[in-house]
Amino acid sequence: MLGFDPTPSDPQRLVVLSDALRKIVQALVQSRTELSRMGRTGSVWDGPAGAPIATLLRRYSLQLSALEESLVDCLQAVDNWREGAEQRQAQIANIVAAVADVAGDAGTEDRRTRLIAAARELGVDHDRAAADLALAFDELSGAVEQIIRADDDLAGELHRALVALTAAIDDWIAAEAPELLRTAIALGEVAGLTTVISELVGIAALGRNPGEAVGVSDIIARSPGSHRLIKALRRQWLDVAPAALPEATFSHRQSGGLARRLSDRRPVHVEVAGTDSAAPPAAASGGGLLGSGE
Amino acid sequence: MQPMPLVGAEIQRINDAFHRVSLELSGVLSVIGDLDVGPVGTPACDRAVAAGMTDLRTALSGLQQVASECVTAVSRHGDLSGTAQASAGSGDQPIALSAGEEAL
Numbered sequence: 001m002l003g004f005d006p007t008p009s010d011p012q013r014l015v016v017l018s019d020a021l022r023k024i025v026q027a028l029v030q031s032r033t034e035l036s037r038m039g040r041t042g043s044v045w046d047g048p049a050g051a052p053i054a055t056l057l058r059r060y061s062l063q064l065s066a067l068e069e070s071l072v073d074c075l076q077a078v079d080n081w082r083e084g085a086e087q088r089q090a091q092i093a094n095i096v097a098a099v100a101d102v103a104g105d106a107g108t109e110d111r112r113t114r115l116i117a118a119a120r121e122l123g124v125d126h127d128r129a130a131a132d133l134a135l136a137f138d139e140l141s142g143a144v145e146q147i148i149r150a151d152d153d154l155a156g157e158l159h160r161a162l163v164a165l166t167a168a169i170d171d172w173i174a175a176e177a178p179e180l181l182r183t184a185i186a187l188g189e190v191a192g193l194t195t196v197i198s199e200l201v202g203i204a205a206l207g208r209n210p211g212e213a214v215g216v217s218d219i220i221a222r223s224p225g226s227h228r229l230i231k232a233l234r235r236q237w238l239d240v241a242p243a244a245l246p247e248a249t250f251s252h253r254q255s256g257g258l259a260r261r262l263s264d265r266r267p268v269h270v271e272v273a274g275t276d277s278a279a280p281p282a283a284a285s286g287g288g289l290l291g292s293g294e
Numbered sequence: 295m296q297p298m299p300l301v302g303a304e305i306q307r308i309n310d311a312f313h314r315v316s317l318e319l320s321g322v323l324s325v326i327g328d329l330d331v332g333p334v335g336t337p338a339c340d341r342a343v344a345a346g347m348t349d350l351r352t353a354l355s356g357l358q359q360v361a362s363e364c365v366t367a368v369s370r371h372g373d374l375s376g377t378a379q380a381s382a383g384s385g386d387q388p389i390a391l392s393a394g395e396e397a398l
Contacts, residue, residue, distance in 0.1 A: 009335050017343075020329050024322045024354070031315040031361075038311060044304045057308070060360065064315075067353055074346065081335060127336055134339040137346030144349035148356060155363030162305070162371040 001096045001103075002116060006123025009085035014078055021075040025068055032064035049168035052161040060154055063147050070136075070143040077136035084129050088122050095119045309368040312361045319358035326351050 039045060039057030046054070099115050102108035331347045333340045 008333070010333060013330070013332055014334050016329065017331065017334060020325050023325050024350070027318040027322045031318050034311045035315065038304075038307060053308070060357075060364075063357060067350075067357070071350070078334075081339075085335065127338075130336040130339040133335060134342035137339075137342040140346040141342075141349040144353040147353050154360050155367040158364050159367040159370060162368065166371065 001099050002092075002119055004123075006119050007085060007088045007092050007126045009082070009089065009126075011082055011086055011089075014082040014085075018075060018078045018082065021071055021078065025071050025075060028064050028068040028071070032061040032068065035064070036061040049165050052164065053158065056154055056158050056161060059152070063150070066143050066147065070140040074136045074140050077133045081129055081133040085126065088126050088129075091122055092119055095122075305368060305371065309365055312364040312368065316358055316361040316365060319354050319361060323351065323354055323358060326354070 035057045037043075039054040039061065041054075043050075043054060045051065045057075095115050095118055099112055102112050102115075326347065329347070331344050334343055
């Protein structure tokens with residue numbers, strides 16, 4: 001009737017686009033929230049050895065966040081565009097109906113011209129609104145370009161940070177080995193330890209035969225996480241090291257298991273380097289270890 | 295004794311978090327893949343929307359790959375978390391990959 005479409009738009013397709021953008025934003029929010037929480041100041045990753053890891057977590061989180069912000073703008077632009085387009089299309093429908101009413105009537109040419117002019121004006125508004133939508137998606141492309149341009153080897157840096165962390169732990173073990181040994185002996189036959197026992201590789205550095213330390217060989221044999229200790233033993237005491245190792249897994253273990261077991265234990269009477277002594281409560285012995293691990 | 299964090303559980307958390315991110319981003323990549331970004335307005339904004347969605351897919355794909363690579367990187371350090379399996383017979387051989395990595 002008008003001979004042109006001043007308000008091209010597909011509301012149904014816009015609903016689908018809007019839903020998709022909303023799902024993506026939700027996924028990005030969920031992803032970056034957890035990572036930024038782990039890398040926040042005051043987390044376990046504070047300190048010289050942990051800070052590089054926290055920095056990497058925050059950096060990746062910021063990339064997700066930048067994309068999220070652009071997408072939120074796009075989502076808002078799509079919704080605004082859809083709402084405005086529907087209103088303009090409704091107005092155009094009224095104009096078309098009015099033009100149809102006057103069609104063929106003599107002396108209504110002016111009215112028809114005014115209606116078409118109104119339709120063109122709505123088209124201009126429509127184009128202006130479309131520019132806002134285009135701008136939001138142009139900015140999305142710009143944000144993507146920045147993320148791509150960063151081109152950082154985040155995984156490689158994470159690997160190097162973990163290597164450095166391993167070195168820091170080794171240094172700590174070397175400095176704390178005597179007390180670790182006393183702790184291990186105090187723990188006696190407690191099995192199922194993971195991280196704490198993993199750090200006991202320092203025993204090997206003491207030059208002692210583990211058979212001399214009551215309970216230590218039991219710990220070695222039964223602890224699922226004592227790989228580093230077992231590796232060290234294989235180098236020095238092949239006959240003592242357990243032959244079989246547990247399956248590798250990153251699955252969560254029951255949290256608080258060690259603390260509960262330790263709290264249930266009484267002080268253990270042990271012999272250290274030929275000297276009888278009552279070991280301190282195990283929980284106190286391990287009290288220098290921080291964090292929220294098992 | 296100087297304090298030392300129990301890094302094992304924390305490293306597992308990082309690994310799990312990146313694994314979840316990888317899965318989340320894989321999910322939204324599927325959403326984009328199924329999306330028909332046809333005309334939604336004027337030709338000019340249609341071009342911008344189509345280009346933006348293509349770029350978005352590229353970014354999400356790259357971020358998903360980074361998350362996946364981080365899972366692999368963390369898994370290489372399974373001994374830090376006390377859960378990786380040492381190779382039998384040698385203390386210096388590479389540590390086996392974790393179940394988390396294999397799950398990918």
